[in-house]
Each structure stands twice: as structure tokens, then as C-alpha cells.
Amino acid sequence: MDVTGHTQGSGAPTQPPRRRAGVSIRDVARAAGVSYQTVSRVINESPSVAPHTRERVLAAVERLGFRRSATAHALAVGQVRTVTVLTGNTTLYGYASTLRGIEQAARATGYAVGIRVLEGESPSDVRAAVQHATDAGGGVLVIAYDRAGQAVWEALPEGLPAAAAVEAPAEVADGGARPRVWIDDRAAAAEATRYLLALGHRTVHHVAIPASVRGGSSPRALGWSQALREAGAVVPGPAGEGWDATDGHRAGRELARDPAVTAVLCGNDDLALGVVRAMHEAGRSVPASVSVMGFDDAPHAAFLTPALSTVRLDFAQLGRACFHGLLTQLAPDAPSEEAPPLTATLVRRESTAPPPP
Amino acid sequence: MDVTGHTQGSGAPTQPPRRRAGVSIRDVARAAGVSYQTVSRVINESPSVAPHTRERVLAAVERLGFRRSATAHALAVGQVRTVTVLTGNTTLYGYASTLRGIEQAARATGYAVGIRVLEGESPSDVRAAVQHATDAGGGVLVIAYDRAGQAVWEALPEGLPAAAAVEAPAEVADGGARPRVWIDDRAAAAEATRYLLALGHRTVHHVAIPASVRGGSSPRALGWSQALREAGAVVPGPAGEGWDATDGHRAGRELARDPAVTAVLCGNDDLALGVVRAMHEAGRSVPASVSVMGFDDAPHAAFLTPALSTVRLDFAQLGRACFHGLLTQLAPDAPSEEAPPLTATLVRRESTAPPPP
DNA sequence: CTGAAAGCGCTTACAG
DNA sequence: CTGAAAGCGCTTACAG
Numbered sequence: 001m002d003v004t005g006h007t008q009g010s011g012a013p014t015q016p017p018r019r020r021a022g023v024s025i026r027d028v029a030r031a032a033g034v035s036y037q038t039v040s041r042v043i044n045e046s047p048s049v050a051p052h053t054r055e056r057v058l059a060a061v062e063r064l065g066f067r068r069s070a071t072a073h074a075l076a077v078g079q080v081r082t083v084t085v086l087t088g089n090t091t092l093y094g095y096a097s098t099l100r101g102i103e104q105a106a107r108a109t110g111y112a113v114g115i116r117v118l119e120g121e122s123p124s125d126v127r128a129a130v131q132h133a134t135d136a137g138g139g140v141l142v143i144a145y146d147r148a149g150q151a152v153w154e155a156l157p158e159g160l161p162a163a164a165a166v167e168a169p170a171e172v173a174d175g176g177a178r179p180r181v182w183i184d185d186r187a188a189a190a191e192a193t194r195y196l197l198a199l200g201h202r203t204v205h206h207v208a209i210p211a212s213v214r215g216g217s218s219p220r221a222l223g224w225s226q227a228l229r230e231a232g233a234v235v236p237g238p239a240g241e242g243w244d245a246t247d248g249h250r251a252g253r254e255l256a257r258d259p260a261v262t263a264v265l266c267g268n269d270d271l272a273l274g275v276v277r278a279m280h281e282a283g284r285s286v287p288a289s290v291s292v293m294g295f296d297d298a299p300h301a302a303f304l305t306p307a308l309s310t311v312r313l314d315f316a317q318l319g320r321a322c323f324h325g326l327l328t329q330l331a332p333d334a335p336s337e338e339a340p341p342l343t344a345t346l347v348r349r350e351s352t353a354p355p356p357p
Numbered sequence: 358m359d360v361t362g363h364t365q366g367s368g369a370p371t372q373p374p375r376r377r378a379g380v381s382i383r384d385v386a387r388a389a390g391v392s393y394q395t396v397s398r399v400i401n402e403s404p405s406v407a408p409h410t411r412e413r414v415l416a417a418v419e420r421l422g423f424r425r426s427a428t429a430h431a432l433a434v435g436q437v438r439t440v441t442v443l444t445g446n447t448t449l450y451g452y453a454s455t456l457r458g459i460e461q462a463a464r465a466t467g468y469a470v471g472i473r474v475l476e477g478e479s480p481s482d483v484r485a486a487v488q489h490a491t492d493a494g495g496g497v498l499v500i501a502y503d504r505a506g507q508a509v510w511e512a513l514p515e516g517l518p519a520a521a522a523v524e525a526p527a528e529v530a531d532g533g534a535r536p537r538v539w540i541d542d543r544a545a546a547a548e549a550t551r552y553l554l555a556l557g558h559r560t561v562h563h564v565a566i567p568a569s570v571r572g573g574s575s576p577r578a579l580g581w582s583q584a585l586r587e588a589g590a591v592v593p594g595p596a597g598e599g600w601d602a603t604d605g606h607r608a609g610r611e612l613a614r615d616p617a618v619t620a621v622l623c624g625n626d627d628l629a630l631g632v633v634r635a636m637h638e639a640g641r642s643v644p645a646s647v648s649v650m651g652f653d654d655a656p657h658a659a660f661l662t663p664a665l666s667t668v669r670l671d672f673a674q675l676g677r678a679c680f681h682g683l684l685t686q687l688a689p690d691a692p693s694e695e696a697p698p699l700t701a702t703l704v705r706r707e708s709t710a711p712p713p714p
Numbered sequence: 715c716t717g718a719a720a721g722c723g724c725t726t727a728c729a730g
Numbered sequence: 731c732t733g734a735a736a737g738c739g740c741t742t743a744c745a746g
Binding site (some may be wrong): 050 | 718723728
Binding site (some may be wrong): 131 | 365447453457469474661
């Protein structure tokens with residue numbers, strides 16, 4: 001079947017208006033019988049305007065449907081109420097949820113949000129992204145869960161208001177000039193690993209998400225190996241890495257071959273989905289023969305069969321916190337939100353169980 | 358387990374620069390020994406500039422690191438190279454993919470993209486969204502897959518350059534003033550229904566996504582019932598509706614009770630996920646006892662067990678087409694893309710089979 | 715409390 | 731080919 005779609009309209013292209021049809025501050029002034037400066041005062045809620053005058057102006061504003069030009073305002077004050085988010089991805093669960101949190105917080109605060117996805121991590125890609133963000137004029141938010149994000153975060157020019165959602169704090173303190181927010185993935189992964197160990201598994205294998213620093217390991221992988229070491233269990237070699245179910249499936253195929261593998265902790269739920277599928281194809285049942293655990297608690301995790309045990313992360317909250325980190329720079333006197341703690345919660349469902357006898 | 362997260366930085370809030378630190382057109386002019394108008398010509402690639410002059414200016418631009426202020430430019434020309442997308446959701450597969458397509462196309466064309474999610478469909482919500490979009494200054498793109506989207510699409514003021522990705526063309530021709538793009542969901546759903554019927558099912562049940570028009574049916578539901586009618590099969594009553602797995606699960610629980618139900622076509626893959634899960638819980642195996650089919654072919658569909666039969670829709674392409682529909686209004690002389698056809702493809706996997714004997 | 719002036723950084727006719 | 735002037739729509743001191 002191949003059903004084709006459609007495009008309609010644009011028959012008579014609406015004339016691209018050279019000038020905004022809008023009514024300006026001067027039109028309002030004329031209508032209200034005052035100078036346009038007074039109009040400016042009124043719309044900026046200056047206290048020094050006679051009540052009577054204010055009302056006349058407001059009435060004119062209403063009647064004429066005046067809307068202040070955001071760009072003229074921005075040019076005059078030298079700042080725009082905009083944040084632009086730089087991210088390597090918009091559809092993976094963690095990224096999409098963080099973005100959602102940012103957008104929510106921004107909207108609630110009256111900020112517009114721009115979005116730009118990163119093409120890669122090459123110097124020219126990074127330069128283009130930084131330039132775009134700078135051009136936009138407002139603050140910058142980077143979702144730095146991967147190398148591309150990390151690269152632009154580091155390349156941001158000094159003085160540019162910015163904040164980031166990161167995988168983990170940099171190993172080396174970087175002066176802490178700019179706000180960064182994160183969830184303690186590492187501790188969460190260690191906890192998940194301990195949970196699996198407590199179930200009776202001799203060790204736990206790990207399919208990782210790529211690290212955001214070249215040559216490093218993801219904090220989740222770090223927490224996993226650390227927990228293993230602390231428990232005196234052997235730390236298996238890497239079992240593949242990636243972001244999506246296809247990557248998980250590939251890793252799972254390898255893992256399925258080794259009967260010694262009885263538990264695998266995945267760097268995210270999509271990876272886990274692929275691993276579970278591979279196990280199924282190899283005739284190894286989950287959790288009877290192998291336990292598989294995810295990370296993130298994406299919306300579908302609870303509905304899989306077996307329902308996926310995982311670690312729930314509140315990315316939307318992380319996104320909101322990130323926005324507020326930026327807001328303190330953009331508007332130092334804005335009421336700063338009391339940030340709720342960013343928590344990670346172990347969710348036990350059906351995909352994990354004691355190892356086969 | 359409750360691992361808390363962190364916020365760091367912002368110790369010494371970088372002084373919010375009242376004025377852009379940047380170098381202006383006049384700085385460049387001074388450095389190059391020309392008037393600033395000439396600089397303007399050079400950066401706008403005006404043909405009437407002496408080669409020698411151009412080079413001097415370009416050198417100064419380079420040396421000083423000049424970047425033209427987007428907002429000043431916008432104010433002067435009365436237009437910004439920005440599109441803002443209005444959408445009711447950013448995380449559901451269809452929406453997120455459409456958004457991705459839009460962003461890609463916009464980035465490739467040098468347009469910035471703003472995003473604003475719709476709070477609801479009440480008059481005040483609609484007004485706020487429209488106002489925001491208007492304020493932004495550029496063109497508007499609405500993802501009108503739901504009622505909120507449809508409502509703002511209809512509320513857009515005349516003269517505002519806009520385009521939409523819709524579920525289906527309006528029943529009534531609306532003059533076709535503005536470009537709209539869509540995939541023929543209805544035909545695709547009919548095809549899927551016929552496929553199920555051809556497998557031997559006496560009829561097919563349907564768990565729908567909400568219609569984008571009040572009191573109407575989604576095109577997918579329309580295609581389904583039409584195919585049933587044409588085949589002379591009975592058209593079952595509604596089996597619930599919604600967007601996500603939770604909704605699908607609820608509908609699936611009802612459906613599972615009725616032994617006459619042997620095939621269910623879902624309005625999207627998340628719904629199907631929930632239905633499959635409900636069937637599993639009720640002890641009805643898929644596809645031996647019931648066939649269930651999704652819609653969209655989201656990334657996880659292929660990795661479920663059983664792998665989900667579905668209809669693949671190219672939302673990213675739809676998003677790109679939508680952007681180009683807007684572009685023809687924003688920049689009438691831009692090279693208009695040859696739009697590849699928007700196709701829907703039936704994907705047969707493991708969740709569908711002939712009915713039990 | 716309110717007006718007149720200057721400026722934000724750029725573009726667009728208009729002269730020359 | 732290049733400069734001087736005016737303007738985009740608003741804000742910000744400065745007078746009064």
C-alpha cells in the first residue's frame with residue numbers, strides 16, 4: 001500500500017507585508033491625546049502617570065488593539081525575553097521531557113523559547129550553533145546529555161547568559177560560573193545494581209548510553225561498576241552502547257549467547273526494549289532466565305510485557321530547574337523558585353527477578 | 358530509593374549586560390574607513406560596492422568579529438527570519454516527529470524556530486497562543502492534530518503568514534487561503550482494515566484517537582468504518598479513545614472481555630501497546646486469539662513482543678512540507694522544494710494473524 | 715506628572 | 731560606487 005498525502009492552499013500567496021500592519025505607540029498616543037512617551041510609561045507600568053491619563057491611554061490601547069513590538073522593545077532595551085535551547089535531539093525520551101519542562105517554565109514566566117538541534121560536534125557545527133544562539137539575543141539553555149551538547153556548552157562565549165542540563169557534574173570543578181543542573185544518575189545506577197545483586201544475581205551486565213565526554217563513561221555506567229566493585233562482584237566488560245532499541249537489540253544478541261548473563265542493566269528504556277526483544281528471539285525468557293532493567297521510566301515501560309523494571313527520572317522537573325537557573329541571570333530580581341529536589345526512584349516491575357537456580 | 362539531584366553554579370551571576378557587548382556596523386565602518394551604509398551594503402551583498410572596498414570591509418568584519426544584530430535587522434526590514442510552531446504536544450510520536458521535520462527544514466533554510474505549546478482550547482488559551490505567535494513576528498506553523506491546534510489555526514488573524522500540518526483536509530473547502538499539509542490517514546486506515554479483513558476476521562474493532570473537530574471522528578476512524586461498510590462487515594461501536602498507552606489499556610480491558618473481538622485497529626502505536634498489554638493480562642494471546650494493529654510505526658513498535666503490525670507515516674517529511682508551505686509566503690522567491698510525496702505504508706509484523714478457528 | 719530629544723543597530727530611498 | 735538623512739517602534743535620561 002502506498003497512500004500519498006497532500007498539500008493544499010497557497011494558491012494566492014498572502015502578500016508578505018513589508019511593514020507590520022500593527023498599530024504603534026504613536027497611534028495610541030494620538031488617539032489618547034498624549035505624547036507617545038506617556039504611552040510607553042503606561043504600558044511599562046511606570047508609577048508616575050496620572051490615573052486619569054493612564055485610563056485614557058489604556059482605553060486607546062484596547063480600542064486600537066495595540067500590541068507592543070517585541071523586536072523594537074528588544075532593540076531598545078538591549079535584551080529579548082527569549083531563551084534558546086540547544087540540543088542534540090528532540091525525540092528521545094530524556095531530551096523531549098527536559099525540553100517540555102523548559103518550555104513549561106518559560107511559558108509560565110512569559111519567555112519565548114527557541115529551539116535548535118545540534119548537527120554534530122565538529123568545530124564548525126559547534127560554531128554554527130553558538131552563533132545561532134548568540135544571534136537569537138536572549139539566554140541560552142543547553143541540553144548537554146551527549147558530546148555535541150557538551151561541546152557547545154564549553155564553547156559558549158563568556159558573558160552570554162546560559163545554563164545547562166547535564167549528565168553529571170564535571171569531574172573537575174570548572175569554577176562553577178554558570179548554573180548546571182543534573183540528577184544523580186550515578187547513585188541511581190548504583191542503587192539499581194545493588195537491587196539486582198540483592199535479588200541473587202552474581203553480577204550485572206550493562207548496556208550503556210554514550211558518555212558525554214570523549215573517552216569517558218556515562219555516570220550510569222560509573223554507578224553500575226562502582227556498585228559491583230563495592231559488592232565484590234566481577235565487573236563484566238562493555239556489552240555495547242547506544243541510544244535506541246536497535247542498539248539494545250544488537251547488544252542483547254551478544255548477551256543472549258552467554259548463559260552466565262542473568263541480569264542486565266540498561267542505560268535507558270529503549271535500550272532495554274531492544275535487549276528484551278533479543279532475549280526473546282534467542283529463546284531466553286525475561287525474567288525467568290535473565291532480568292533486564294531499564295532507566296528513565298519512559299511512558300511505555302509500564303505497558304511492555306514483561307513490564308519493565310526501571311529507574312524513574314524527573315526530566316521535566318530538571319528542565320524547569322534549568323530554566324530557573326538561567327532566569328536568575330536574565331532577571332536577577334525575579335522571584336526565584338524554590339526548586340523541588342530532583343529525584344530518581346527505583347521502579348520494580350516484572351522484568352526483574354531472582355536468577356534461575 | 359530516593360536519590361536527589363543537584364543544581365550548581367550561578368554563584369557570581371554574570372552581570373546581565375544592559376547592552377550587547379557586540380561590535381556594531383559603525384565600529385566596522387570606522388575600522389574599514391568607510392561609512393556605515395557601505396558596511397550595510399557589503400553584509401547584504403549588494404552588487405554596487407567596489408571590490409576593493411568590499412574586501413576592506415570584510416576584513417574589518419572578520420577582525421572585529423562583527424555579527425549583525427538580528428533584532429535590529431528585523432526592526433528595520435519589518436520581518437524576522439523566524440517561524441514559531443504552535444502545538445498541543447511535543448512528546449507524542451506524531452507531534453515530536455513533525456516538529457523534528459520542521460526544525461530540520463528551518464535550520465537548513467536559515468530560519469530560527471520558536472516553539473510554544475498550547476495550554477488548551479478555551480478562548481483565552483487560544484487568544485494567548487495567537488498573541489504569542491503574532492508577537493514573535495515571523496511566520497506561524499501549527500500542528501493541528503487535535504482540537505487545541507485546530508482552534509488556534511482557525512483563530513489566526515488574516516494576513517499573518519502561516520501553514521499547518523493537519524489530520525485531514527476540512528470537510529468543507531475553506532477557500533484554501535493558507536497552505537495545509539496532511540497524509541491521507543483515512544485511506545491508510547481503510548487499507549489496514551481491509552488487510553485485517555482479508556486475514557479472515559469477520560470485523561475489526563477500533564480504538565480511536567480523539568478527533569480534531571468537535572463532535573467529529575478522526576480520519577482514521579472514518580477510513581476504518583468506511584472499509585468495514587464497503588466490505589459488508591458490521592461496524593462495531595466505539596471501543597474507547599485517547600492518545601496514550603493508559604487509554605489503550607483501558608479500552609483493551611473492555612475489548613478483552615468480548616470473545617467476538619478478534620481484531621482491533623488502534624489509532625496509534627501507544628494505544629496499541631496498551632491494548633496488547635490488556636489482552637495479555639486477560640489471558641488472550643496476541644495474535645493467536647486477537648490481532649492488534651497500531652498506527653504510525655513509532656520507533657519501539659518493531660521491538661515489542663509481538664512486534665507490532667502498523668502503518669508507517671512519514672511525519673518528519675510532513676513537517677518539512679509544512680515548513681515549505683510557509684516559506685512560500687515568507688520568501689516568495691525562495692527556490693521552492695520539490696516535495697516528495699507523503700506516503701503511508703502498511704507494515705505487517707507479528708501482532709496480526711488470521712483469527713482463531 | 716508629562717514632553718522633547720537622543721539612541722538602540724540596522725535598512726532604505728535619495729543625492730551625488 | 732558611496733555618503734548623508736530619515737526611519738523601523740520602542741526606551742531612557744533630561745527638562746520642565
